Amino acid sequence: MRRLPHPAPLPRLLHPAAWWVWGAGLAVAASRTTNPFLLVLVVAVAGWVVLERREKGVPNAFLPFLVVGLFAIGLRVVMVALLGGGVTGRVVLFRLPEIPLPQWTSGVRLGGAVTLEGVLAAAYEGLRLAAMLACLGATNALASPRRLLRYVPATLYEVGTAVVVALTFAPQLVDDALRVRAARRLRGHSGRGLAEIGRLAVPVLVGALERSLHLAASMESRGYGRAVRRTRSSAALAGALTLLGLFGVVTGLYGVLDGTAPLLLGAPMLAAGSLCAAAALVVGARRDPRTRYRRDPWQGAEWLVSAAGLVPGVVLAVAAASGWPGVVPQQVPATLPSVPLALVAAIAVAALAAPLAPVPPALALARERAS
Amino acid sequence: MIRFEDVAVSYDTDAGAGRGPERLVFSGATFEVPEGELVLVVGPTGSGKSTLLRCVNGLVPHFSGGTLHGRVTVAGRDTRSHRPRDLADVVGFVVQDPVSSFVTDTVEDEIAYGMEALGVDALAMRRRVEETLDVLGLADVRARALRELSGGQQQRVAIGAVLAAGPRILVLDEPTSALDPVAAEDVLAALNRLVHDLGITVVVAEHRLERVIHHADRVVLVGDGSVSGLLDPAEAMLSSSIFPPVIGLGRALGWTPLPLSVRDARRRAHDLRQSLANASGAAVPGAGSAAGGLPTEGTASTLPTDASRVALPTDATAATAVAPAAVAATDSPRGPVVQTDRLAVRRGGVVALRGVSLSVGPGEVVALMGRNGAGKSTLLASLVGQTKPAAGTIRVGGLDPTRAKPAQVVRHAGLVPQDPSLLLYADSVAQECAAADHDFGVPHGSTAAVLERIAPGIPPEQHPRELSEGQRVSLALAVVLASAPEAVLLDEPTRGLDYAAKRRLLQLLRRLADAGHAVVVATHDVELAAEVATRVVVLAEGEVVADGPAPSVLSGSPAFAPQVAKILHPLAYLTVKDVVAALGEAS
Numbered sequence: 001m002r003r004l005p006h007p008a009p010l011p012r013l014l015h016p017a018a019w020w021v022w023g024a025g026l027a028v029a030a031s032r033t034t035n036p037f038l039l040v041l042v043v044a045v046a047g048w049v050v051l052e053r054r055e056k057g058v059p060n061a062f063l064p065f066l067v068v069g070l071f072a073i074g075l076r077v078v079m080v081a082l083l084g085g086g087v088t089g090r091v092v093l094f095r096l097p098e099i100p101l102p103q104w105t106s107g108v109r110l111g112g113a114v115t116l117e118g119v120l121a122a123a124y125e126g127l128r129l130a131a132m133l134a135c136l137g138a139t140n141a142l143a144s145p146r147r148l149l150r151y152v153p154a155t156l157y158e159v160g161t162a163v164v165v166a167l168t169f170a171p172q173l174v175d176d177a178l179r180v181r182a183a184r185r186l187r188g189h190s191g192r193g194l195a196e197i198g199r200l201a202v203p204v205l206v207g208a209l210e211r212s213l214h215l216a217a218s219m220e221s222r223g224y225g226r227a228v229r230r231t232r233s234s235a236a237l238a239g240a241l242t243l244l245g246l247f248g249v250v251t252g253l254y255g256v257l258d259g260t261a262p263l264l265l266g267a268p269m270l271a272a273g274s275l276c277a278a279a280a281l282v283v284g285a286r287r288d289p290r291t292r293y294r295r296d297p298w299q300g301a302e303w304l305v306s307a308a309g310l311v312p313g314v315v316l317a318v319a320a321a322s323g324w325p326g327v328v329p330q331q332v333p334a335t336l337p338s339v340p341l342a343l344v345a346a347i348a349v350a351a352l353a354a355p356l357a358p359v360p361p362a363l364a365l366a367r368e369r370a371s
Numbered sequence: 372m373i374r375f376e377d378v379a380v381s382y383d384t385d386a387g388a389g390r391g392p393e394r395l396v397f398s399g400a401t402f403e404v405p406e407g408e409l410v411l412v413v414g415p416t417g418s419g420k421s422t423l424l425r426c427v428n429g430l431v432p433h434f435s436g437g438t439l440h441g442r443v444t445v446a447g448r449d450t451r452s453h454r455p456r457d458l459a460d461v462v463g464f465v466v467q468d469p470v471s472s473f474v475t476d477t478v479e480d481e482i483a484y485g486m487e488a489l490g491v492d493a494l495a496m497r498r499r500v501e502e503t504l505d506v507l508g509l510a511d512v513r514a515r516a517l518r519e520l521s522g523g524q525q526q527r528v529a530i531g532a533v534l535a536a537g538p539r540i541l542v543l544d545e546p547t548s549a550l551d552p553v554a555a556e557d558v559l560a561a562l563n564r565l566v567h568d569l570g571i572t573v574v575v576a577e578h579r580l581e582r583v584i585h586h587a588d589r590v591v592l593v594g595d596g597s598v599s600g601l602l603d604p605a606e607a608m609l610s611s612s613i614f615p616p617v618i619g620l621g622r623a624l625g626w627t628p629l630p631l632s633v634r635d636a637r638r639r640a641h642d643l644r645q646s647l648a649n650a651s652g653a654a655v656p657g658a659g660s661a662a663g664g665l666p667t668e669g670t671a672s673t674l675p676t677d678a679s680r681v682a683l684p685t686d687a688t689a690a691t692a693v694a695p696a697a698v699a700a701t702d703s704p705r706g707p708v709v710q711t712d713r714l715a716v717r718r719g720g721v722v723a724l725r726g727v728s729l730s731v732g733p734g735e736v737v738a739l740m741g742r743n744g745a746g747k748s749t750l751l752a753s754l755v756g757q758t759k760p761a762a763g764t765i766r767v768g769g770l771d772p773t774r775a776k777p778a779q780v781v782r783h784a785g786l787v788p789q790d791p792s793l794l795l796y797a798d799s800v801a802q803e804c805a806a807a808d809h810d811f812g813v814p815h816g817s818t819a820a821v822l823e824r825i826a827p828g829i830p831p832e833q834h835p836r837e838l839s840e841g842q843r844v845s846l847a848l849a850v851v852l853a854s855a856p857e858a859v860l861l862d863e864p865t866r867g868l869d870y871a872a873k874r875r876l877l878q879l880l881r882r883l884a885d886a887g888h889a890v891v892v893a894t895h896d897v898e899l900a901a902e903v904a905t906r907v908v909v910l911a912e913g914e915v916v917a918d919g920p921a922p923s924v925l926s927g928s929p930a931f932a933p934q935v936a937k938i939l940h941p942l943a944y945l946t947v948k949d950v951v952a953a954l955g956e957a958s
Binding site: 146161164165167168171172179180182183184185186187188189190199202203206207210211214215216217218219220221222223224225226291292293294295 | 428430433434454455456457458459460462463464466467468470471472473474475476479480483484485486487488489490491492493496497500518532533536752755756757776777778780781785786788790792793794795796807810811836850851854
């Protein structure tokens, strides 16, 4: 048998954490700029990777997130036009009838002049939010949070199970509500209106409660919460470290994503949080004999995809911090923003995730059949 | 493997204030289940079968509360000192409703879940998941979402999920009562394989004895607060208060030893077939002939006559307020009550019904049969206007249910849904009846009167959810009947009913038909169809594939033939009563 010089990677699902790192990196990049060209590029990159690497049959969360993003832009522009914003421009597009407000509401107005600069600034801000939402949507489509949940640290195993159960319960509750509502017809009611909703609540909730009891019995008999070989003190230590770490990671992420937050809140907090979380993992996992079924391996492709997402994040964060031209375009007077090539290249790196990641199995099969 | 030593279970009835009187569920359970046996727990509803099963893995008393006297040991572990979770590696427990037991959302994850909790090594876990998928025949649905699976597949996943953790004992509570005959066969075949190939000890409780009795090695009878020891199935069936038709036939004819399976009974019945064929002379040359209808008519006029004669006047008197339309229907035979013409319904993109033309007249009892998902429930739902047809027309009592207001529809068609508790909202039976009077605008007390007539003796202060399955169906039926609909529709009414409750329901349905109601029952229960249906309609893939008198449709079908028909094939007898009546006439 002759081997090809560069065999294509076998179709498999990429580790969900790799996709989430990639998405977070791209979202950080989007959060650092208001340059519409760069933001549109971010959305385009996210969309292309979804097209290329979304597993068949997984719901496409990208589109709904895109719609929400568009709505955010529209809302922002309308609000700024109505209430005014921080940007006072010179080019007046049109004037809305202004309602005089008392002195103490300074800064807020109702109606009045709508300027080109104000509208553009609002649109850019909205676009930034939309781009971040697009990144989130893309990540959801590429690796559902449900898959990510399987990788919660062993110390948080029980919490993770609870979240999974909750995620399965919600659609069942909706099914129940629909069934009960349909049954209301059998007693001559339409099942519509406020009074009816009150009527529906009781059987739906009682049904949910009964199902919870069944589930609890089933989980109990299947060994959920079985005594593990950890001591009380090690469990407490691991739990505390985990919570501390999570707190650090969340605060750090907030600091990194929000450019106005104090510098200390950003990267250092994130690093400290990650360290704590890692320590908790080690402490917890050493004592916890629980195992996980079919973990996705973390291989070269995972490293490469994560890096492809982190590059634009880091480059734009640095660029924004050191005030490179083109990151935050000039708003007064309104001019066509410049397109800094270095930043375009940095964002384009994220698109490499598509060729770097292996093709998901079902998608690979579908493509092979199509060709 | 499992040892019960003088076990008794009781609950405090007065949960609130101090120590109330104790309610004894059962006492004196002493037996030992050897390894590799399939033990069937038999008893009427509410007799404590589930409690007995839950004792095996310690759910009683650790999870449910209550007091356990005596001692239960499983594989040498005492359930007093071991909680259910500590027994998870020796006992697998499958709860009644598989859907409510699922922790994850895909087949593979669900099977792996128990092993994750037990900390099975990752490589071993991978191997065992594959083996479990093979043993239960689930390999081709391994990546599917659990909600999309059929009932039989879900039940097999639930079994696989506990089996994968490697227990040597499997305890199942009513594994097939919600399944159609074919899916049930599937699950039982899987169980049989576990017992015979892997030597797993299985303890199972099941209402539908006709499905499991011939698989059982031992039987435990539960009833009236006492528990028998391990009995031989044939011996146990001689004294059991509940028994399937094949046993009924054997008992009626005094066969010893009692045949348990259709196969055994068929061998025994050679002479019986001869004498029956002679008795009815040349009139019954084969199945499906016009004369095949004779035995059923015989039933209607022999045994239940007293019941219906007595019931009919009461019906009429109570019905003056309750069911004038239905009574009028008997007096002047009009057109059909329910009529659909080339009805098509789409549900979630799937064509659930396709070109269904059906008409049901007053006094008819139609059994709708077919596998799960064949469109039975959809047909019933569209008759009460719950789903909109994509094509075709529906008429129920001269009304189009899709256009009419719900308040109008309920005067013509009443549906008891698959889960009768969907219809019940109030905190007590009395309030429920009052609410129903209010809902349907009938005089106060009408619903309570109907309930008293169809199921006397239900305490009015009881909570609907605390009633037994049979009583709950009766209450839902009373609510539906309060508005005196011409068409009475029931979706799987016998799910969870034992034989006694089923018999009462049968008599009730017959009385409704005699009073001029058109009755449509969607059911998997071939015995119910055999006993009560005047006509059987079989649906498959949303189309009507058979529509005819019950004897000819049922006796000809391999899946839907009742046990008696299978035993006496090619003679078209459906029930034990038919046979006994025919023999009585002959002698």
